[in-house]
Amino acid sequence: MPTQSETLPRLTPDTALFLDFDGTLVALAAQPELVEVPLGLTSTLAALHRQLRGALALVSGRRLLDLDGFMAPLLLPSAGEHGAQRRTADGLLISAPPADMRQILQAAEGLVARHPDLKLERKNLALSLHYRHAPELESLCLQVMREAAQGNDSVELMQGKCVIDLKPAGFSKGTAIASFMTEAPFAGRIPLFAGDDVTDEAGFEEVRRMGGHTIKVGPGPTAAQYRCASVDQLAAWLQSASGVSPDAGGLSSRPGPSA
Numbered sequence: 001m002p003t004q005s006e007t008l009p010r011l012t013p014d015t016a017l018f019l020d021f022d023g024t025l026v027a028l029a030a031q032p033e034l035v036e037v038p039l040g041l042t043s044t045l046a047a048l049h050r051q052l053r054g055a056l057a058l059v060s061g062r063r064l065l066d067l068d069g070f071m072a073p074l075l076l077p078s079a080g081e082h083g084a085q086r087r088t089a090d091g092l093l094i095s096a097p098p099a100d101m102r103q104i105l106q107a108a109e110g111l112v113a114r115h116p117d118l119k120l121e122r123k124n125l126a127l128s129l130h131y132r133h134a135p136e137l138e139s140l141c142l143q144v145m146r147e148a149a150q151g152n153d154s155v156e157l158m159q160g161k162c163v164i165d166l167k168p169a170g171f172s173k174g175t176a177i178a179s180f181m182t183e184a185p186f187a188g189r190i191p192l193f194a195g196d197d198v199t200d201e202a203g204f205e206e207v208r209r210m211g212g213h214t215i216k217v218g219p220g221p222t223a224a225q226y227r228c229a230s231v232d233q234l235a236a237w238l239q240s241a242s243g244v245s246p247d248a249g250g251l252s253s254r255p256g257p258s259a
């Protein structure tokens with residue numbers, strides 16, 4: 001495991017900044033649609049996007065549509081569904097070939113029908129089975145989803161915070177960042193990625209391979225070089241790098257769009 005530092009790296013004019021969403025930019029909430037976007041966040045990200053000449057992208061497990069809703073009116077280059085969909089800085093939408101999700105979807109729907117505390121989040125190419133409100137069902141969910149995905153080479157299963165994600169095989173936050181880094185205005189810059197979850201580790205590994213900087217938000221084992229204690233601490237670091245006054249957007253929060 002790498003040596004970690006509490007001092008966060010400096011953003012420089014040649015940084016390419018990649019940011020995870022849930023647990024990194026916004027605190028976790030009871031339901032996916034209930035996260036609150038801190039009021040100053042969009043102005044901070046808009047300022048950084050300008051300062052970095054467009055080299056700032058979101059890299060998330062969420063649908064692009066949901067990210068856009070939370071960030072509105074800001075429209076950022078983004079990767080969604082763990083790298084399976086990507087909107088480039090030019091606004092081009094790039095999608096992975098669809099995986100065969102029929103058996104997995106059927107199994108997940110069956111589980112949710114039997115256990116209403118579970119939540120199924122359907123996306124364009126991926127799906128998430130949430131067990132935040134039924135943690136005792138974690139091993140059952142894992143077993144059923146693994147069985148449903150067994151022998152299906154088009155799909156990969158990942159486990160995040162109280163969630164099991166199934167997504168097209170071969171796509172990850174690492175592949176999304178690598179793809180952005182071949183395109184303007186990211187190419188030729190030094191990548192920096194901040195994330196909080198196990199599903200961000202592929203991004204950390206890719207960025208380290210490219211000689212960039214990596215920040216893990218919160219506790220847990222990680223390949224990241226830097227550690228940041230909380231969403232609030234990361235927000236303060238971003239805000240300070242952006243030069244935007246905290247008063248510009250206030251310090252309270254506003255609810256995200258309804259799902």
Ligand SMILES: O=P(O)(O)OC[C@H]1O[C@H](O[C@H]2O[C@H](CO)[C@@H](O)[C@H](O)[C@H]2O)[C@H](O)[C@@H](O)[C@@H]1O
Pocket residue numbers: 020021022023027028029030031032033035059060061062063121128130132160161162163165197199
């Ligand atoms: O890659 P991320 O941007 O971190 O997205 C990962 C998943 O985040 C969301 O689920 C998580 O956040 C929810 C809201 O705080 C929480 O209720 C849930 O337990 C977490 O797993 C989102 O709903 C998923 O689609 C993303 O894959």
